[in-house]
Amino acid sequence: MAAINNDWLEALQGEFKKPYYKKLFETVNEEYRTRQIFPPADDIFNAFHLTPLHKVKVVILGQDPYHEVNQAHGMCFSVNPGVKIPPSLVNIYKELHDDLGCYIPNNGYLMPWAKQGVFLLNTVMSVEEGKANSHANKGWEIFTDHTIQKINEKEDPVVFMLWGRNARNKASMIDRNKHLVLECAHPSPLSAYHGFFGCRHFSQANAFLVQHGKEPIHWQIENL
Numbered sequence: 001m002a003a004i005n006n007d008w009l010e011a012l013q014g015e016f017k018k019p020y021y022k023k024l025f026e027t028v029n030e031e032y033r034t035r036q037i038f039p040p041a042d043d044i045f046n047a048f049h050l051t052p053l054h055k056v057k058v059v060i061l062g063q064d065p066y067h068e069v070n071q072a073h074g075m076c077f078s079v080n081p082g083v084k085i086p087p088s089l090v091n092i093y094k095e096l097h098d099d100l101g102c103y104i105p106n107n108g109y110l111m112p113w114a115k116q117g118v119f120l121l122n123t124v125m126s127v128e129e130g131k132a133n134s135h136a137n138k139g140w141e142i143f144t145d146h147t148i149q150k151i152n153e154k155e156d157p158v159v160f161m162l163w164g165r166n167a168r169n170k171a172s173m174i175d176r177n178k179h180l181v182l183e184c185a186h187p188s189p190l191s192a193y194h195g196f197f198g199c200r201h202f203s204q205a206n207a208f209l210v211q212h213g214k215e216p217i218h219w220q221i222e223n224l
Helices: 007-016 019-034 046-050 087-100 111-115 140-152 201-211
Strands: 058-062 118-122 159-163 180-184
Touching (some): 007 140, 046 111, 058 140, 118 140
Parallel strands (some): 058 159
């Protein structure tokens, strides 16, 4: 697994030494050696590489990576260029269109968000092919909870977008006096009509950022 080498390293290095993480590391490495695991091992920390802690302005939490070939690349909801846009991301794009007038792009590559400070974190960071949630309860949740705590400790106000029950369970970890917590249903086709559509989280996030003297996020993903 590719090492973290930006300011996340200082924030998280204590975790890397803990027994749970050593066990997680060994377990996941063995899984990569013996099974088809996603994302590719070198991509597992992409969200951390692309969005250093000091640049985090918005956090979007996912559950676990896409579990089909060529989809996952270390950022929640994002897929590599040339890969069919998954249904949840299609619904995110629909909400962006209704909220901010963004056109629906021809790709699901969310790298431009990450580079602007949108931290795209899956609470479980690996998965076996074809088996959603197969790496739950192996230790990733402890690691990503600590990651969320480190963001919560930032002096800068951050927007947390918590979609679905799994993500919303993290709300109690966040200081609402400092940060903006936006909660709604998951964008999955199973739940999007129960509160995701019409949530207007993207415009609310930008209004909050501007209110605190920050550049808003350019949410439009361009066609490739």
